[in-house]
Amino acid sequence: MRRPLLVIIALGLLTSTMVAEEAPFPKAMPESQGLNAKDLDAVADVVNGFVKEDRIVGAELLVIKNGRTVLHRPFGLKDKAGKIEMPANTIFCIRSMTKPIVGVAIQMLIDEGKIGIDDPVSKYIPAFDNDKSKTITVRQALMHRGGLKLSSLIGIGLKGVKNVRELVDIVGKNGPESTPGTRFNYSDDGADTITALIESVSKVPAEQFVQERILDPLGMKDTICVLSKDDRRVERVASAYAGGAGSWRPFWSQGQMPIFPYYLGSQGMYSTQVDYAKFLKMIADGGTWNGKQLLSKDAVARILTPHADRAEMMQGFIDGKATYGQMMMLYHDPAGKLRAFGHGGSDGTQAYAFPDKDLLVLYFTQSRGNMSFIDLENAMHGLIIEPEKRALANKPVDAKAVAPFLGLYWFESDQCPVSVEVRQGKLIAEFPSQSELELRPTSEPNKWGARLASNIFVEFQKEGDNQATGFTLHLPTGKQQLPRMKKEEGLPSVDDLMKLRAKSVGVDKLDRLGTIHIKRTIEQSTSKNKGTIEIWMDGQRCRIERTLTGQSEIRIIDGDKVWMKRDMQAAQALADIEAEQARLEHPAFAIVDWRPLFQSIEVFRRLEADKRSLILLRCMPKLAPPRTLLVDAETGMLVGDRHIEMVPGVGRIGRRVNYLEYTAVDGVQFPSRIAHIYRSPLLGRFDLTNESIETKAKAPANAFEFSIKK
Numbered sequence: 005m006r007r008p009l010l011v012i013i014a015l016g017l018l019t020s021t022m023v024a025e026e027a028p029f030p031k032a033m034p035e036s037q038g039l040n041a042k043d044l045d046a047v048a049d050v051v052n053g054f055v056k057e058d059r060i061v062g063a064e065l066l067v068i069k070n071g072r073t074v075l076h077r078p079f080g081l082k083d084k085a086g087k088i089e090m091p092a093n094t095i096f097c098i099r100s101m102t103k104p105i106v107g108v109a110i111q112m113l114i115d116e117g118k119i120g121i122d123d124p125v126s127k128y129i130p131a132f133d134n135d136k137s138k139t140i141t142v143r144q145a146l147m148h149r150g151g152l153k154l155s156s157l158i159g160i161g162l163k164g165v166k167n168v169r170e171l172v173d174i175v176g177k178n179g180p181e182s183t184p185g186t187r188f189n190y191s192d193d194g195a196d197t198i199t200a201l202i203e204s205v206s207k208v209p210a211e212q213f214v215q216e217r218i219l220d221p222l223g224m225k226d227t228i229c230v231l232s233k234d235d236r237r238v239e240r241v242a243s244a245y246a247g248g249a250g251s252w253r254p255f256w257s258q259g260q261m262p263i264f265p266y267y268l269g270s271q272g273m274y275s276t277q278v279d280y281a282k283f284l285k286m287i288a289d290g291g292t293w294n295g296k297q298l299l300s301k302d303a304v305a306r307i308l309t310p311h312a313d314r315a316e317m318m319q320g321f322i323d324g325k326a327t328y329g330q331m332m333m334l335y336h337d338p339a340g341k342l343r344a345f346g347h348g349g350s351d352g353t354q355a356y357a358f359p360d361k362d363l364l365v366l367y368f369t370q371s372r373g374n375m376s377f378i379d380l381e382n383a384m385h386g387l388i389i390e391p392e393k394r395a396l397a398n399k400p401v402d403a404k405a406v407a408p409f410l411g412l413y414w415f416e417s418d419q420c421p422v423s424v425e426v427r428q429g430k431l432i433a434e435f436p437s438q439s440e441l442e443l444r445p446t447s448e449p450n451k452w453g454a455r456l457a458s459n460i461f462v463e464f465q466k467e468g469d470n471q472a473t474g475f476t477l478h479l480p481t482g483k484q485q486l487p488r489m490k491k492e493e494g495l496p497s498v499d500d501l502m503k504l505r506a507k508s509v510g511v512d513k514l515d516r517l518g519t520i521h522i523k524r525t526i527e528q529s530t531s532k533n534k535g536t537i538e539i540w541m542d543g544q545r546c547r548i549e550r551t552l553t554g555q556s557e558i559r560i561i562d563g564d565k566v567w568m569k570r571d572m573q574a575a576q577a578l579a580d581i582e583a584e585q586a587r588l589e590h591p592a593f594a595i596v597d598w599r600p601l602f603q604s605i606e607v608f609r610r611l612e613a614d615k616r617s618l619i620l621l622r623c624m625p626k627l628a629p630p631r632t633l634l635v636d637a638e639t640g641m642l643v644g645d646r647h648i649e650m651v652p653g654v655g656r657i658g659r660r661v662n663y664l665e666y667t668a669v670d671g672v673q674f675p676s677r678i679a680h681i682y683r684s685p686l687l688g689r690f691d692l693t694n695e696s697i698e699t700k701a702k703a704p705a706n707a708f709e710f711s712i713k714k
Contacts, residue, residue, distance in 0.1 A: 028223065028278065028281075028282055029068045029071055029072060029073045029278065029281060030072060030073065031072065031073045031074075031076075032069075032070075032072035032073065033074070034069070034074040034075070036072075037069040037070050037072055037074055038069070038070075039067075039069055039074055039388060040388075040391075043391065044067060044074060044075045044387075044388065046383070046387050047065070047067070047075075047380070047383055047384050047387050047388060048075065048077050048079075050379065051063050051065050051077075051079050051367070051380065052079055054079075054369075054374075054379075054380075055080035057249060057428070058250060058252070059248075059249055059371075059374055059376050060080065060352065060369040060371040060374050060376055061080055061081055061084060061243075061245045061252050061369070061370060062078070062079060062081045062082055062089075062090035062242065062369065062370060062371075063078070063079045063080055063090065063352075063367065063368060063369040064076075064077070064078045064092065064094055064096075064277055064366075064367075064368045064369075065077050065078075065079070065365075065366070065367050066277040066278065066281065066364070066367075067363070067364070067365050067366075068281055068285075068363070068364040069361075069362065069363050070362045071285070071362070076092060076277075077092075078090040078091055078092050078094065082094055082242045082243065083243040083257060083258070084243070084252065084254070085243075085254070085257065090242070093226070093240070093276050093277075093278065094240060094241075094242050095226055095228070095237060095240045095241045095242070095274050095275065096242055096274065096276070096349075096351065096352075096353055096368045096369075097241070097242075097244055097256075097263070097273075097274050097349070097351045097353075097370070098273055098274060098275050098351070098353045098368075099271045099350045099351045099353065100192075100195075100270065100271055100349045100350060101273070101275070101280065101348065101349040101353055101355060102195075102268070102269055102270065102271055102272055102273040102349075103195045103270060103271075103331045103347060104283070104307075104331050104332050104346075104347050105218060105269075105283065106195060106198050106202065106210065106214065106269035106331065107146060107307065107330055107331025107332060108283075108287070108299060108303075108307070109202050109210070109213055109214050109218060110146065110198050110201060110202055111299060111303035111306065111307065111330070112217055112298075112299060112303070113202065113205050114142075114303065114306075115299070115300045115302070115303055118205050118206070119142060119201065119205045120142065121141075121142050121143045121146075121306070122141050122142065122143055123141060124139065124140065124142075125137070125140050125141065125142060125145060125150075125197060126138045126140075126176075128201055128204040128205060129172060129173070129176055129197070129200055129201065129204060131172065131174075131175075131177050132176035133176075134176070134177070134179065136178075136180065137176045137177075137179045137180065139184050140152070140180065140184045140197075141184070141185075142198075142201065144184050144185055144194075145194040145197045145198050145201075146330040146331055147188070147311060147328065147329070147330055148189055148190050148191050148194050148328060149184070149185055149186075149187065149188055149189070149311070150180060150184050150185075150189075150191065150194050150197070151180030151181055151182040151183055151184045151185075151186070151187075151189060152175060152180050152181070152189065152191040152193040152194045152197070153178075153180075153181045153189075153191065153193055153530075154189075154191055154192060154193070154685060154686060155191075155192040155193060155270070155686075156171060156174055156175050156178065156193050157171065157192070158528075158530070158553075158686065159528070159530070159532070159533045160174065160553060161553040161554045161555055162263075162264065162265060163265075164553065164554055166266070167267075168196050168199050168200055168210065168266060168267060168268055168269065169200050169203065171196055171200075171268075172193075172197050172199075172200035175193045175196065175197060176197075188311055188328060190328075192268075192271060193270075195269050195271075195331065196268060196269055198269055198331070199267065199268065199269030199270070202214075202269070209267065210267055210269060211229035211230055211267040214229055215229060218283070218298070221293065221296070221298055222279075222282045222283060222286060222293055222298075223282065224275070224279040224280075224282055224283065225279070226275065226276040226278075226279050227273065227274065227275040227276070227279045227280070228273060228274040228275070229267050229272070229273055230262075230264065230265075230267050230272065231262040231263075231264070231274050232262060233261060233262060238258070238262075239258065241258075241274060242370040243256065243257040243258065243370060244256040244257070244263075244351055244370050244372060245370060245371050245372060246371075246372040246373060246652030247582055247650075247652045248373075248374070248582075248650050248652070248655075248656075249581075250579065250580035250581055250627070251578065251579055251580045251581045251582035251583070251650070251652075252371065253576050253578070253582070254576075255372070255570075255573075260573070271349070271350070277355075277366040277368055280355050280366060281355070281364050281366055284345075284346065284355055284356075284357040285357070285364060286298060286299070287299070287307065287308075287345070287357065288345075288357045288359045288362075288364075290304055291303060291304050306329075306330050307329050307330045307331065307332050307345075308329050308332065308334060308342060308345055309329055309330070310327040310328065310329055310336070311327060311328055311329075317333060318378065318456045319335060319378070319381060319456075320377065320378035320379060320380070320381030320382040320455070321335060321343070321381050321382065321385045321389075322385045322386060322390075322393050322396045322397065323337065323338050323393075324336050324337045324338055324343060325458065329345070331347075332345050332346070332347060333345065333346055333347050333348070335356070343360075343389075344356045344357060344358045344359075345357055345359075348377060350372060350373065351369075351370060351371075351372045352368070352369030352370055352371045352372060352373075352374050352376075352377075353367070353368045353369065354366070354367045354368075354377045354380075355367075358389065361389070363388075363389075365384060365388075367380055372652065373651070373652065373654050373655045378455065379398060382397055382398045383397060383398070398444070399429075400429030400430075401426060401429060401430060401431050401445075403426055406426060406431055408464075408469065408470065408471045408472050409431070409464050409466075409472050409475075410424055410425055410426065411423075411424060411471070411472075411488060411489070412424075412489040412608075412622070413474060413486040413487065413488055413489060414487055414488075414489045414609075415435065415486050416484075416486075418435065418436075418437055418438065418646075419611060419613060419634075420435070420436050420437055420632055420646045421436070421489055421608065421609075421620070421622065421632060422434060422435050422436075422486060423436075423630065424475075430442050430443075431444075431452065433462055434629070434648055435658060436629075436630070436631075436632050436646040436647050436648055436658060437647075437658045437659065437660040437681075437683070438658040438683055439648075439656075439657060439658050439683055440656055441454045441455075441456075441457075441460065441462070442454070442455040442456065443455065443462055448463075450464045450465075450466060450472075452464075459479075459480045460477075460478065460480075461477075461478040462476070462477060462478070463475060463476045463478060471488070472488065473487065473488055474487040474488050489608065489609070491606070491607075492608070492609055492610060495607045495610060495619065496607060496619065498599065498605045498606075498607060498621075501607065501619065501621075501635065501640050502597050502598070502599060502640075504639065504640035505597070505639075505640035505641070506597070508639040508640055508641060508673070509594075509595055509640065509641055509672070509673045510595070510668075510671045510672035510673055511596060511597055513670070513671045513672050514592065514595055514596065514672055516670075517669075517670055517672065517699040517700065518542070518699060518700040518701070519540060519541065519542045519699075519700065519701045519702065519703050520539075520540070520541040520542070520697065520698070520699055520701065521539070521540055521541075521696075521697070521698040521701035522537075522538070522539040522541070522591065522674070522696070522697050522698075523536070523539075523694070523695045523696045524536065524537040524538075524539070524692050524693060524694050524695060525537075525692070525693050525695060526550065526552060526690055526692050527690070527691045528552065528688060528690055529688050529689040529690070529691065530685070530687075530688035530689070533552060533553050534552075535550065535551045535552030535553065536550070536551050537550045537551075537692065539591050540701075540703045540704075540707050540708070541591060541592060542708065544562065544563045545560075545561065545562045545563075545708040546559075546560070546561040546562075546590055546591060546592070546708075547559070547560050547703075547708055548560075548561075548591065555570070555571060556570070556571055557569070557570050557571075558570075558575075558710075559586060560708055560709070560710055561586060561587060561590055562708055564583075564587070565577070565583075566578040566582075566583040566587060567710045569710060575710035580627055581627045581628050581650055582650065582652070584626060584627050584628045585649060585650065587601070588601065588628065588631070593642075594641075594642040594663055594675045595672060595673065595674070595675075598633070601623075601625070602623040602624055602625055602631075603624045603625065603626055604623070604624045605621055605622070605623050605624075606621065606622045606623075607619060607620075607621055608620050608621065608622050610637065616637070616638075617636075617637035617638070618634045618635065618636060618637060618643060618644075619634070619635050619636075619637050620632060620633070620634055621633040621634075628647075628650070629647055629648040629649070629656070630647065631645060631646070631647040632645070632647065633645055633646075634646075641663075641666065641673060642663050642675075643662070643663055644661065644662050644663065645660070645661040645663075646658075646659075646660055646661075647659055649682075651684070651687070654684055654686060654687070657682055657683045657684045657687075658682070658683035659680065659682050659683070660679075660680075660681040661678065661679070661680050661681075662678065662679040662681070663675050663678055664677040664678065664679060665677035667694065667697065669697050669699060670699050674694070674697055675694075676693070676694040677691075677692070677694070678691075678692045679692075680692070
């Protein structure tokens with residue numbers, strides 16, 4: 005039986021609509037779209053290498069060319085405990101990739117004339133109507149130029165407010181950290197302010213506006229504004245991990261309450277790669293999707309216009325710079341032309357659109373704080389973006405060629421040694437209390453550039469094949485000379501220092517004090533929030549309970565074993581680097597003999613600081629980064645500790661620990677005032693002050709035990 009022509013046409017249109025809905029980016033062979041399959045496989049091999057090196061737990065990679073999927077591949081594990089492999093179309097927490105979505109939402113309201121881009125925020129949110137915040141505009145909030153701090157939640161905690169409006173009222177009341185409009189200052193508070201503006205102007209919850217105006221029209225059915233425990237899609241969400249190679253541990257997994265109890269436009273959404281690709285494709289196509297104009301071309305132009313000062317952000321492309329537009333990261337070639345746009349999320353997600361090439365690349369992991377995307381950007385640039393620059397793509401350094409550069413150099417302004425070493429095929433300069441610089445070669449053989457900071461260079465001084473005598477550190481603020489360190493003569497031996505410490509610090513008396521109970525206050529300088537620390541020590545066993553901003557953490561150290569428990573989460577055994585770092589954070593570290601804790605200790609230098617003579621020790625743990633200890637030359641008491649620390653969810657950052665005061669208790673010198681200063685503004689400074697020390701105390705039952713849930 006022949007069907008009427010109109011019925012056939014109608015069925016054809018219905019079928020094509022269903023296909024478009026089910027497969028918005030149909031598969032195609034790479035060669036049919038002008039790409040080389042071997043090059044795409046090489047990019048995938050790079051991601052697979054991240055898994056093998058344990059730089060990430062798992063990942064998913066999606067490459068779309070001319071609207072066709074030319075590569076879509078999962079890697080590693082979705083969940084380590086269950087040994088569940090990562091499936092395609094996994095749902096990831098996209099964190100800051102939420103920002104472009106709320107950015108588009110507010111642009112829609114600007115298009116409709118319901119809010120002006122240069123309107124003051126105070127026009128819509130009364131909490132901003134004060135001398136500190138009233139000049140902050142919508143445009144400044146969109147471009148991270150409102151002077152607002154990174155995140156007020158650091159001091160408040162997710163449980164400290166009931167919704168985004170309560171949070172933003174606090175933001176407005178507290179005011180900016182710097183003068184609005186003067187400089188770029190990446191800010192979650194700014195993105196959450198935009199979210200509150202959406203609610204104020206549209207008169208509906210921001211998540212409802214986003215759902216109805218963006219997610220539904222784009223068919224983003226696997227994108228979630230607020231994840232609930234009962235959501236049918238929750239089983240598809242990847243477990244989330246923090247840590248690093250050898251020490252990944254989950255901070256969210258199946259069965260636990262979702263991280264975000266309400267919608268946060270700064271970081272709260274979940275999505276799949278295919279869904280987010282739809283969002284990027286809409287912007288790349290001038291605001292259209294399936295022939296419908298969802299966003300004006302003027303709005304797209306606003307989103308993709310960089311700052312006047314082009315504040316640089318981290319990126320791994322072979323050349324060019326990464327800057328910021330309106331809630332969107334922008335990548336420029338050396339001539340300043342837009343190469344790509346997109347955004348990343350701190351849980352390990354990245355997405356890029358290359359509009360001139362009609363190319364989308366999405367790389368999602370669930371490994372918080374990892375920096376593998378930098379290497380991926382470099383690899384995909386030399387393989388699929390500009391293959392003619394393949395030779396400039398990252399390669400392992402020639403160990404023989406860089407051998408003259410390796411060793412320790414003295415950084416006078418920081419009163420600390422800097423180590424230059426090869427690690428995982430990369431040349432690394434480690435500034436203990438600052439950061440690590442990955443160095444890459446330039447056209448000059450002895451001059452190396454910092455990979456993540458295009459305006460920082462290290463220039464080694466050497467002649468022929470001889471060992472470098474020093475290097476010049478080129479900074480935007482000027483130059484600094486770092487000579488190669490040589491061990492000084494006439495320094496005390498490690499054994500002599502330990503004998504001195506035993507006498508002045510009372511190391512040998514510590515075991516006589518029985519169980520020790522210490523109560524401390526803790527204050528974070530950036531937020532002015534205060535908390536408490538309670539410590540129980542009994543020989544090698546130690547229990548540390550810390551409460552700050554409504555969040556609690558318990559750590560138990562028992563010899564080589566370390567456990568940690570946060571809030572309502574089950575206790576977890578720490579391993580490798582994270583466990584060793586925790587052991588070196590034992591409250592008795594300043595008191596005990598250090599020789600059993602390190603593989604080697606070397607006495608390197610004598611220096612003068614704060615009108616006293618100090619001895620510098622270079623201590624090498626088994627797995628954790630080296631530590632530079634500063635001890636008083638007369639007493640052997642610990643004055644300072646400089647090192648790089650692996651902070652889960654943040655990465656490897658510099659840290660200074662200053663031991664400011666000691667108190668004698670039963671013949672033992674206990675640190676009574678300590679400052680922990682992190683290079684990361686996310687953490688800032690923590691001041692610890694003893695309130696009481698009790699010896700021969702009675703610890704609570706099971707104080708040094710955890711019930712570890714499998």
